[in-house]
Amino acid sequence: MSEQLGQLSIDSSTVGEKLVLAMSGSADMRDSSGLAELLLKHDAEARRLGLKQVDVDVRTVEFMNSSALNAFVRWFADMKRRGQAYRVRFLSDPSKRWQRGSLSALASFAADTVTVEAVV
Amino acid sequence: MSGHVLFDLALLPRWEVISEVRRLVSRALERLEIEPDHAYCASLATHELLENAVKYGKGEVRVRIVLDPKERTVKRVDVENWTTRAQVQRLKRAVGDVATAQNAMRKYTSLMGRSNGGLGLARVAAEGEMSLLCRVRANRVAVSAVPTGGSADV
Structure with missing residues (x-):
């Protein structure tokens, strides 16, 4: 499924016990509530399907503003509150x-749940 | 004021221009072979300070990038705008709060997930490793981001 939030595209797919959120573009929205809602929607779906992992592929995301980063923090805070059901792995481009x-910084907010993997 | 002014842009406070200005700054600094970490930090500061100015300011916004061409570094990023007296006080508090934090990254992560503002400023200090300064004249406010260890030299 493809979704568009401003200049940010999000393609979601389920592979085995894993949900993949492949993002591209730029996350520089004024109001990040749409992104927060979208992440919580995928959280609900991952819980419903009993998935073990969510991969967030941001390798082709040019930039995220602090509001967009905060949408992820809200997702992780909600996950902490409701109990961890799966792990989150960011796939990043270190360049x-x-x-x-x-x-x-995001991973340090939820160190027990979130990891960052550099993919060259 | 020492250093070379790379940009001194006057902008309408439109959200759409923020990313374009960040890209412009980033491309120009890359072409001038400015040290890559300085270039990134300057473009991050430009973006986050400009977002604040567009969100909370009124009227024209000025963005100024000052370089040290010999060292191939950025000396500072200034973003200046008009705003209300209440916003001036809010901004002074937010800049002071970030500037006096013992640990910039801890301050940044402590603000994550909260909705009371200051996150962009904390990000500039933590990720951008820049010091923040706020100057006010009447309701005209200027926030400068200076690489840590540098001098505002205004």
């Missing part, structure tokens, strides 16, 4: 400088 800084 994109924002991913090195921002994703490690």
Whole structure:
């Protein structure tokens, strides 16, 4: 399924016990509530299907503003509150400088659940 | 003021221009062979400070990038706008809060998930490793982001 939020595209697919959210473009929306809602919708689907992992592929995302990053934080906070059902793995491109800084900050917010994997 | 001004842009406060300005700054710094970490931090600061100015400001926004061409570094990023007295006070508090934090990354992660603002400023300090300064004249406010260890030299 493909979804579009401003300049950010999100393709979602289920592979075995894994949900893959492949993002591309730029997440620089003024109001990130749409992104937060979308992430929570996928969270509900992952729980419903009993999935073990969600991969968020941001390798082709050019930039995320702090509001968009906060939408992820809301997802992780909600996941903490409701109990961890799956692990989250970011697939990142270390040549994109924002991913090195921002994703490690995001992972530190939910270190027991979220990992960042650099894919060259 | 020392250093070379690369840009001194006057913009309408439109959300659509923010990413375009970030890309413009990023491309120009790359072509000038500015040290890549400095270039990234300057484009991050441009984006986040410009977002604040567009969200909370009124009227024209000025963006200024000052370089040290010899060192191939960015000396500072300034974003200046008009706003209300209440927003000036809010911004001064938010900049002071970030500027006085003992640990910029801890401050940044502590603000994540909250809705009371300051996250973009904290991101500039933590990820961009920049110090923040706020100058106010009447209801005209200027926020400068200076690479840590650098001098505002205004």
